[in-house]
Amino acid sequence: MNKMQPTATAPGVKQVPLLTTSEIARFKRDGFLVLPAVLDPELCHQAREAMWDAVATHLPHLKRDDPTTWKPASDKKSARLNAQRPDIGGDPYVFTEGHRFYVRNGAEQFMLDLAPRALWQVAEQLLGEGTVVWPAGADDSGYTTGPCFMSDDVVAGLATHGVEDTGQWPVEGSFTTEAALRLPGTGPVWSTGQGARGLYCTLPGSPSPGPDYRGAHSDGACYGRVRFQVTAYIDDLPPGSGGFTVWPGSHIRVWRDQWQAFLEGEKHTDDHLPERKAGGYTDPVILRTKADTRPVDCHGPAGTVVLWHTKILHIAGQNTSTDVIRQATIYGFQKTPESLPDPLVTDETNVDIWRDWSEEVRAVNELQ
Ligand SMILES: [Fe+2]
Numbered sequence: 001m002n003k004m005q006p007t008a009t010a011p012g013v014k015q016v017p018l019l020t021t022s023e024i025a026r027f028k029r030d031g032f033l034v035l036p037a038v039l040d041p042e043l044c045h046q047a048r049e050a051m052w053d054a055v056a057t058h059l060p061h062l063k064r065d066d067p068t069t070w071k072p073a074s075d076k077k078s079a080r081l082n083a084q085r086p087d088i089g090g091d092p093y094v095f096t097e098g099h100r101f102y103v104r105n106g107a108e109q110f111m112l113d114l115a116p117r118a119l120w121q122v123a124e125q126l127l128g129e130g131t132v133v134w135p136a137g138a139d140d141s142g143y144t145t146g147p148c149f150m151s152d153d154v155v156a157g158l159a160t161h162g163v164e165d166t167g168q169w170p171v172e173g174s175f176t177t178e179a180a181l182r183l184p185g186t187g188p189v190w191s192t193g194q195g196a197r198g199l200y201c202t203l204p205g206s207p208s209p210g211p212d213y214r215g216a217h218s219d220g221a222c223y224g225r226v227r228f229q230v231t232a233y234i235d236d237l238p239p240g241s242g243g244f245t246v247w248p249g250s251h252i253r254v255w256r257d258q259w260q261a262f263l264e265g266e267k268h269t270d271d272h273l274p275e276r277k278a279g280g281y282t283d284p285v286i287l288r289t290k291a292d293t294r295p296v297d298c299h300g301p302a303g304t305v306v307l308w309h310t311k312i313l314h315i316a317g318q319n320t321s322t323d324v325i326r327q328a329t330i331y332g333f334q335k336t337p338e339s340l341p342d343p344l345v346t347d348e349t350n351v352d353i354w355r356d357w358s359e360e361v362r363a364v365n366e367l368q
Helices: 023-031 041-058 077-083 111-119 120-127 154-158 250-263 282-290 357-363
Strands: 032-035 094-097 099-102 144-148 177-184 197-200 228-233 242-244 295-300 305-309 314-316 325-334
Touching: 023 357, 032 295, 041 094, 041 099, 041 111, 041 197, 041 325, 077 094, 111 228, 111 242, 111 282, 111 325, 120 228, 120 282, 120 357, 242 250, 242 305, 250 282
Parallel strands: none
Antiparallel strands: 032 305, 094 099, 099 197, 144 177, 197 325, 228 305, 228 325, 242 295, 242 314
């Protein structure tokens, strides 16, 4: 058996139940699905302890037993933290931006057991058995190794997340797959499916995104290997506390328009263009969606998972609470190079949004 691609479910990791036909239908129609409290409470507990350990070391002004201290770090403190990149490259282990702070522990084994591996059988149900990249995580040297489709946005992400420019890939991307790209554990490990995005946390009293939801976006490019992502809460998350917020149905509209733009020649990183159709933030389809669709705040108890189509319009919600830190981890499931060869990644037949999904998913009528 190929070590990187086991065909069985993750040994020892309790699996989230398979989706029902009506759940699949809702997922296809809305582009997201909330599964309340499906993750192992012990692993959620472990992840919370890891977060508070990281806070005690890097953000000691946040006292666990005193929510009145749960305030952003000073600019000076943030700048100092954000400059502390590991010797092997990648993002700092903990960094901050306003009311957000991040713990880049997503390639650690327990974080992969927590959500990506617990959802392995669901991932195979949705994308097809034997077609999903296995999240192996970091090895003893702190590196991860996995396949990577080197498109323009992925190459740009390497530099942004502390991976030195080796000159190995053109800045516009080669649009071919590196079979075994090595990335530091705190690097952009979501590009290879080897790690989750660690913990994305929002402190209480975060600012409003405004009536036009500036900051709402669709992740990355339409081309690539990620087909759906999961956002998982490791602690209770009441409504209005910074939950993952989505625009139902936007996945279909954004997918279609971004593919059309790509087939007309626009790439995700073409920000020099006066008018973008596939930039992910201000595309006409995104402005239209914001104008005619009400966003949904996905909340739930600890262990809740939001499954979402990778192109859905979303934003991390405003945390209006006074005593809740929104604690979420995010992971994107990718199709393997064997199941989705490079020419198909950028093939025009991809305008069929469910082309690369399982027969089971393709057979379900989303309108039922
Ligand atoms: Fe995003």
